[in-house]
Amino acid sequence: MWDYTDKVKDYFFNPKNAGALAEANAVGEVGAISCGDALKLMLKVVPETEIIEDARFQTFGCGSAIASSSALTELVIGKTLTEALEMTNQDIADFLGGLPPEKMHCSVMGYEALQAAIANYRGEEWHDDxxxxxxxxxxxxxxxxxxxxxxxxxxxxxxxxxxxxxxxxxxxxxxxxxxxxxxxxxxxxxxxxxxxxxxxxxxxxxxxxxxxxxxxxxxRGFVKAPEEPKPAPAAAPMISLDQIALVPPPSSAAPSASGGLTMLKKIRLVEETIEEMRPYLRQDGGDCELIDVDGNTVKVKLSGACVGCQMSSVTISGIQERLAVKIGLPFRVVPV
Incomplete structure (x- = not known):
């Protein structure tokens, strides 16, 4: 798992320049809350010198989005518009000491917002759509x-x-x-x-x-990256993840919905699996809590950034896959 730098953590827990800027004369808005990330960048530009005197931001997104937006404001204050236009999303990531690969879009969103704000100041159109x-x-x-x-x-x-x-x-x-x-x-x-x-x-x-x-x-942490292949026991043929829910029980055995597990054991395994995934969801400002297990139906409660997120279906699918791999049974995960 990616180890976030101290600077990323600091700029998330103690964001600099957050909030509205009443004196702003350059505003850039990119993203959309419905898509999971949105950023509004506000700049106060001195007309005579085109120096960015102040910058504030308002963002909706994960911790990396907040940290990237905060870092952006720190980077642009004191720069001229020409100097700011030369910045790249990599400058934002480097300022923070690096971002995990799957969070680089947060730095790109910052770059797009800066371009949009400068275009707004100059009376030009910036299309982020x-x-x-x-x-x-x-x-x-x-x-x-x-x-x-x-x-x-x-x-x-x-x-x-x-x-x-x-x-x-x-x-x-x-x-x-x-x-x-x-x-x-x-x-x-x-x-x-x-x-x-x-x-x-x-x-x-x-x-x-x-x-x-x-x-x-x-x-997204739903499955582990493939490890070096190890020889499988003769009695346990390899089964692909895509096949796991389709494999019928051995012909010599009667079908079993529980796979020989007691309900208590099944609930404990489901709890363990969900607990393993919660840290990954919390990184993005969301969470998932087990509510009930009814046969092979698992009811969960999504909270935080997971509520209404476009990726919630991917989250549910990831939980189902992890359960299938860990317990060896197909489960249906239902948010309630």
Whole structure:
């Protein structure tokens, strides 16, 4: 698990420059609460010098989003607009001592908000929505322009990286083909411009949806990354995760809904599994609590950032998979 730096923790628990700025004359808003992350950046710019005298933020999102927004304000205060425009999302991540790969989109959101605020000050239009190209990911409202900027600025060459930096593809994955085509196109342009080595560029068909889904699950802590293969006992053939809910009981045994477990043992295993996952959810400001176990139906209560989150279905799916792997039985997890 990623060990967050002390600076990230400090800027989350003790955010600098949080709140509204009444004297703001430059405002940038990106994201949407319905997509899980939103940021409003407010700047006070001195007209004569174009120096950013003050900066405040209001954000909705995880701890990394709050820390990144706070860091952004610290970075831009005292800079001219021209100097601020030269900043990248990597500058925000570096200022914090680094962010986990799956949280780099928080620094990208800060970069986009800064660009939007400066455009607002200059009376220009800044499109953070699908007006700037095709809407690629409906789950998180990510358009083609945002993906292209993230790929170019950070030299991204895999779908997993694109998801980490933009959140696109982190939900239902129906946008996979569009993301893949966009990444391949931009990488080809970067090779032609001498910005990327040809052997590094992504090509269509370079990965599969199954691989992306597995990586996404690993990044959210729902399943462990594959370990070195170990020989399995002869009596225990290997079963893939996708097959586990479909495997019938051995023909010599009568079907059993409990797998030989007492209800008390089953409840304890379910409790242990959910407790193992709660730290990952709490990192994002959410939580999950076991309410009841009725046969193979597990009722849970989602709270915090998990309530109404676009990724709540992924959270539920992850709990089901973890239960199936740990207990060896298919479960249906229902939020109540």
């Amino acid at each position: 699908h007006e700037e190209g095709a809407l690629l990911c409906k789950c998180f409202g990510v358009d083609e322009g945002m993906v292209e900027r993230a790929v170019r600025m950070n030299k991204l060459t895999t779908i997993e990286q694109v998801t980490a930096f933009t959140k696109a593809g982190g939900g239902c994955l129906t946008c996979f083909d569009g993301l893949e085509a966009c990444l391949a196109k931009v990488n080809a342009e970067m090779v032609a411009e001498g910005l990327l080595a040809e052997h590094e560029a992504y090509r269509l068909g370079g990965t599969s949806q199954a691989v992306v889904k597995q990586k996404a699950r690993e990044m």
